[in-house]
Amino acid sequence: MFGIQVSQFGSEDVLEYTELPNPQPGPGQVRVRMHAAGVNPADTYIRSGGYAFYAPELPYTPGFDGAGTVDEVGADVDSFKPGDRVFVAALGTPGCSGTYAELAVADARAVHPLPETLSFGQGAAVGVPCLTAWRALFQKAHLQAGESILIHGASGGVGIHATQLAHSAGAVVIGTAGSDTGVELVRAAGAQHVLDHSKPGYLDEMTEITGGKGVSVIIEMQADTNLEQDLKALAVYGRVVVVGSRSSLDFSPRLTMIKEATIYGTAVWHATEQEAADALTGVADALRDGFIRPVVGDVMPLHEAAAAHRRILESSTRGKLVLSVY
Ligand SMILES: NC(=O)c1ccc[n+]([C@@H]2O[C@H](COP(=O)([O-])OP(=O)(O)OC[C@H]3O[C@@H](n4cnc5c(N)ncnc54)[C@H](OP(=O)(O)O)[C@@H]3O)[C@@H](O)[C@H]2O)c1
Structure with missing residues (x-):
């Protein structure tokens, strides 16, 4: 698969679009074929190094948020099947391989059904x-x-x-x-x-x-x-x-x-496990009931992740900046 890899912390230039091995879902995990990935300001702080809350092991693929279809499920996962439309909200859950890629593995607790009324871009706008x-x-x-x-x-x-x-x-x-x-x-x-x-x-x-x-x-x-x-x-x-x-x-x-x-x-x-679960339930219910209608602003191709990291820190935001993967 193709995806973004960061091999050293630094400026946007360290975001390399390259061929990577397909991540394999372990027990309790789901592999998602990503259609869109959400870009958050925190992705840029993490990439720069020295972010107060999180430092991934190098090399890594960025991204906590995304949406796509289930590709494969690991052992013990019976809540999803291949082809299901889902969104991923992986911040705070272990083992996410990074959503800036064609395939991403995430803990099943980070994966949620994407209502038919929402596009993949809108699903990628949900998480953080x-x-x-x-x-x-x-x-x-x-x-x-x-x-x-x-x-x-x-x-x-x-x-x-x-x-x-x-x-x-x-x-x-x-x-x-x-x-x-x-x-x-x-x-x-x-x-x-x-x-x-x-x-x-x-x-x-x-x-x-x-x-x-x-x-x-x-x-x-x-x-x-x-x-x-x-x-x-x-x-x-x-x-x-x-x-x-x-x-x-x-x-x-x-x-x-x-x-x-x-x-x-x-x-x-800093959300506790219970607070994170409550927030996810509240957000998923609000999405289902139409109280949250994710607003997608700029859409950029995955290989332009570096330009997207520059843009997310500029002003005049018009909704969520999303990378299109497919
Ligand atoms: N604490 C947390 O857990 C947490 C989580 C997520 C994000 N954040 C932080 O929260 C901030 C917003 O995140 P985001 O994802 O919404 O970023 P974003 O999509 O880039 O939006 C930035 C927002 O800030 C507004 N803004 C620009 N100048 C402003 C001013 N002088 N006064 C008030 N607002 C102004 C922008 O408005 P215009 O573009 O229309 O001017 C826009 O609405 C970022 O600093 C991010 O790092 C914190």
């Missing part, structure tokens, strides 16, 4: 983004129906699905995006109000939107830029969940006192 969104909304912020929520960075992989899930949970959703296309996407995902984070003073409207009270919950994709403003936009007793931050900031802790705020950090990597 939806599990992160679920964890931030329900396992950290404990979002309740009727609460107001600001999803700061709602146009990307995590944000768009967080918007859909928060809307379906009965929250009043305010989302932000940095382009006209992103604004439309966030509105279509169920946000009642959409603000453009590329425009100066875009948070001024928050006072009017929330009747001067501020929002109960903020899910933050770029905390190094926004945390100080978030604390100002928050209601008293509000909760902020930091999902993304790529740098540091000068921050006044006094703001947390003024709002008696709770700031949570989250990392999908």
Whole structure:
């Protein structure tokens, strides 16, 4: 088979498209013929080396997320048969051979039926983004129906699905995006109000939107830029969940006192086995019931994985970046 191999940590140039041996499914594993693989920002941090949460043994094939058809099942697996349409969400499960390849082996617990209504590209958009969104909304912020929520960075992989899930949970959703296309996407995902984070003073409207009270919950994709403003936009007793931050900031802790705020950090990597299983069940049910409608943005061929790693770190996201394998 062909796939991407990383033999040393470094820039995008270490992503080599090459012929590799077919991975063999062991007991409890499923081999999937991949049609699409999801690209996540974490894939780039891991490839660079020195990522706080995970360092694979070299050489390795990147990718936790993907979708395709079951090719072969290992001993003890009776929940799937060859030809079944599935999506793979392998972060947190052992033994995944990497989804940036024509064939990928994964633990059967990481493999889930892909509803007929969804494309393989949409299936590849599910894993890390939806599990992160679920964890931030329900396992950290404990979002309740009727609460107001600001999803700061709602146009990307995590944000768009967080918007859909928060809307379906009965929250009043305010989302932000940095382009006209992103604004439309966030509105279509169920946000009642959409603000453009590329425009100066875009948070001024928050006072009017929330009747001067501020929002109960903020899910933050770029905390190094926004945390100080978030604390100002928050209601008293509000909760902020930091999902993304790529740098540091000068921050006044006094703001947390003024709002008696709770700031949570989250990392999908720290989910317990039970939390990960609960999140997967919640996400699979939401997919089946149509509450999550994965949004695919750019689609690039597998052999252009290096260009995809450059693009995922650029702004103006329009949904999930996916590699097409077949
Ligand atoms: N903690 C975890 O477990 C976890 C899991 C997954 C991802 N993450 C991190 O969370 C972040 C988002 O991940 P993703 O997969 O959604 O990435 P993505 O698809 O690349 O999306 C990035 C998002 O950030 C937005 N953004 C850009 N500038 C912003 C600003 N000034 N303020 C607010 N938002 C801004 C983008 O909006 P525009 O492009 O429209 O400007 C887009 O919505 C990344 O840093 C990622 O590493 C963390």
